[in-house]
Amino acid sequence: MSPDRTRVAVVGAGAVGLSVATELARCGVDVTLYDRGDPGSGSTGRAAGLCYDAYVDRTDARLAARSLERFRELGVLTDRPYVWVAREGDDHAVAAIREQAGRMRARGRTISVLDPVALADRFPAIETDHLAVGAVASNAGYVDTDAFVAAMVDRARAAGVALRTDCPVSLGTDGELIAPDHTTSPDSIVIAAGPHTRALAAAAGHSLAVGTYRAQVLVAEDIAADPPIFYDASARFYLRPADGSVLVGDGAHPYEGDPDEYDRTADSAFLTDSVTRVETTLGQSVTVSRSRAGLCTATPDRDPLVGCLAPGLFVATGWHGHGFMRAPAVGEQLAKQVLGGEGIAHFDPTRFDGDEPIDLPTGIVD
């Protein structure tokens, strides 16, 4: 190791940690990436892998669009339109979709708004009888998150990242990083440890406004049709195709316990209600083959906390279930900030004191 090289420790080899570590190493930084388990063993490996640039906010739209480019470069993205709909009688959701579509177009996104007849024509896999309106984002797709993690581990190693797996770390009160076999004080530490980020930052004296909720997905088999990526804003669930099956998600509810102790299996109410929703949406019966739950992080304003907490200490968390699709671009930008460049002002982690209330998402629960 050259004594002149900047040394950075990245905690957490999920989508975000892998991305920022690889970018830093490509810039010549001496990077060690720590994970308490294997890469992708946190939320990343449990995610549905939906990716789209359909954001109203300018920063989100830019980061999501750039991330889609990176997913394509890696060869892990299956391009597929993202369709979100509102049902008849849900005037609030109908108005929201029309308003969102207009604002997204103003951000340069390719979005069309379709009535039920046009939706049925373009997406015959979807039952449109009770739908009022739908919006379609063309720049979208889905990713097998395991394939992404495998590709990123290769890239990280090729860039020179030292990957330490099965290596849980903590932070000391002087900002040092404490691993089971050594203690180190690198030039900077980036904490991208998902729901564990709050406790790690607290150990170094920083209070983060991050809450946790549990979200669920299932896989339903024997799907005859070929649906787009689909979100029903009235029934509040999403689905995406997955090799002759569909992956179906939501089932969110607040989780205040130990992030190591949550139930990783899906609830029976989520499974039952999701099957009904999918059968209504696709007009066929389905069989559930597997399911899982994972943890998501949330903030008071629904924007993540990304950037500098204190000199030499950076965080990235609080994704509201949208961290995977923005991870590659966030990694690029956070790496620049660690090296002295501009951060993402909108996501500044110091904008909260840490004790603000957080409105955690709720969905289908037992």
Ligand SMILES: Cc1cc2nc3c(=O)[nH]c(=O)nc-3n(C[C@H](O)[C@H](O)[C@H](O)COP(=O)(O)OP(=O)(O)OC[C@H]3O[C@@H](n4cnc5c(N)ncnc54)[C@H](O)[C@@H]3O)c2cc1C
């Ligand atoms: C069911 C479900 C579906 C989802 N679907 C989508 C989706 O379709 N699209 C989307 O964009 N997002 C989705 N998400 C959200 C997405 O999974 C997260 O936003 C994203 O994966 C966050 O990545 P991360 O790298 O920040 O965190 P993580 O992937 O959680 O990585 C954190 C890593 O830190 C490690 N770690 C924690 N503590 C320590 C420690 N003390 N020492 C060392 N290592 C540590 C963990 O082992 C873990 O590997 C979904 C989430 C869930 C649960």
